[in-house]
Amino acid sequence: MLTGQRKTLILDILRRDGQVIAKALADDLGLSEDTIRRDLREMAAERLLKRVHGGALPLAPELPDxxxxxxxxxxxxxxxxxxxxxxxxxxxxxxxxxxxxxxxxxxxxxxxxxxxxxxxxxxxxxxxxxxxxxxxxxxxxxxxxxxxxxxxxxxxxxxxxxxxxxxxxxxxxxxxxxxxxxxxxxxxxxxxxxxxxxxxxxxxxxxxxxxxxxxxxxxxxxxxxxxxxxxxxxxxxxxxxxxxxxxxxxxxx
Missing domain, CATH: 3.40.50.1360 (Rossmann fold)
Structure with missing residues (x-):
């Protein structure tokens, strides 16, 4: 699976389940957990999600005054x-x-x-x-x-x-x-x-x-x-x- 496809899947899982568990996703896709964690780091830098211990959560919107x-x-x-x-x-x-x-x-x-x-x-x-x-x-x-x-x-x-x-x-x-x-x-x-x-x-x-x-x-x-x-x-x-x-x-x- 290409990087772009994995990231789209991660966003779909976030919408559906409200969280992504890195280990579980890695096991499902037959990939290393490091690969998933790298995807999550990149997506967090792009402000697509919020990284947490073990995975990711949806991004909380900013709160301007x-x-x-x-x-x-x-x-x-x-x-x-x-x-x-x-x-x-x-x-x-x-x-x-x-x-x-x-x-x-x-x-x-x-x-x-x-x-x-x-x-x-x-x-x-x-x-x-x-x-x-x-x-x-x-x-x-x-x-x-x-x-x-x-x-x-x-x-x-x-x-x-x-x-x-x-x-x-x-x-x-x-x-x-x-x-x-x-x-x-x-x-x-x-x-x-x-x-x-x-x-x-x-x-x-x-x-x-x-x-x-x-x-x-x-x-x-x-x-x-x-x-x-x-x-x-x-x-x-x-x-x-x-x-x-x-x-x-x-x-x-």
């Missing part, structure tokens, strides 16, 4: 935001997570009927300052500046008092095996708690978040009501999630 994230895939985020906003119904309670994609949902929310928005993000609340029909409830707590959301016991307690009809969850990574994840333990706990309090949870997914894993797990992919993906996302990329029976909503549907 909130301001920097505003310039990442703005057109795709607008597309996702517009689609998600159409899922809001009159009289319902919507929980908006922090994040730049969620900000696009706030900007596209319907303006011809009343509903409530709960958020633990002051930036999301600010987006709704001039919205004519949205009642806005802002959850307080300790501000996690990287994502501009509140965390901690105060936020957790306040969230426990609401029962949102729909929660739009923000994540930094989604993987068919490792699930939904983010880069901060406290933020992951808050996100998980909001989902547990909500009737339905949906995740907006851009290409760079797909098949990656961040350090802190939020939920398995099967725990959400669906994922929303932009038009043009390759069907082969979505196949593992369909196999897991996760509902997928494309913005061109």
């Amino acid at each position: 909130f301001s920097a994230r505003r310039s990442v895939s703005p057109d795709v985020k607008r597309q996702l935001g517009a689609y998600a906003a159409k899922m809001v119904r009159p009289g319902r309670t919507v929980f908006l997570d922090g994040g730049t994609t969620t900000a696009e949902i706030a900007r596209h929310l319907p303006r011809n009927f009343a509903f409530s928005v709960v958020t633990h993000s002051p930036t999301i609340a600010g987006e709704l300052e001039h919205h004519p029909t949205a009642e806005v409830i802002l959850i307080g707590g300790k501000l996690y500046k990287h994502s501009m959301v509140t965390t901690g016991a105060v936020a957790m307690g306040a969230i426990s008092q609401v029962r949102p009809d729909i929660f739009f969850l923000g994540v930094t990574a989604i993987h068919p095996v490792h699930g939904l994840s983010t880069g901060d333990f406290e933020e992951a706990a808050i996100k998980r708690h909001i989902a547990q309090c909500s009737a339905e949870t949906y995740v907006m997914v851009t290409q760079e978040k797909l098949d990656a894993a961040s350090p802190c797990n939020i939920l398995p992919v099967t725990a959400v009501s669906g994922i929303v993906v932009p038009s043009g996302m390759a069907e082969v990329s979505l196949a593992p999630y369909r196999s897991a029976r996760v509902p997928i909503f494309r913005t061109d549907d």
Whole structure:
């Protein structure tokens, strides 16, 4: 098997199993473990995966600050935001997570009927300052500046008092095996708690978040009501999630 073929196989295994065990792969292919380890070193240098003792894991996406994230895939985020906003119904309670994609949902929310928005993000609340029909409830707590959301016991307690009809969850990574994840333990706990309090949870997914894993797990992919993906996302990329029976909503549907 050629080097390029081995590397393609390694990436396929990472997507399918969420990890590569160097010894097991070497045995399966009838190659030396050193050959597989060399492939993994080269792929780690190319930022295709993360090397760990005995093998490799999916690469965790980088976590730029909130301001920097505003310039990442703005057109795709607008597309996702517009689609998600159409899922809001009159009289319902919507929980908006922090994040730049969620900000696009706030900007596209319907303006011809009343509903409530709960958020633990002051930036999301600010987006709704001039919205004519949205009642806005802002959850307080300790501000996690990287994502501009509140965390901690105060936020957790306040969230426990609401029962949102729909929660739009923000994540930094989604993987068919490792699930939904983010880069901060406290933020992951808050996100998980909001989902547990909500009737339905949906995740907006851009290409760079797909098949990656961040350090802190939020939920398995099967725990959400669906994922929303932009038009043009390759069907082969979505196949593992369909196999897991996760509902997928494309913005061109």
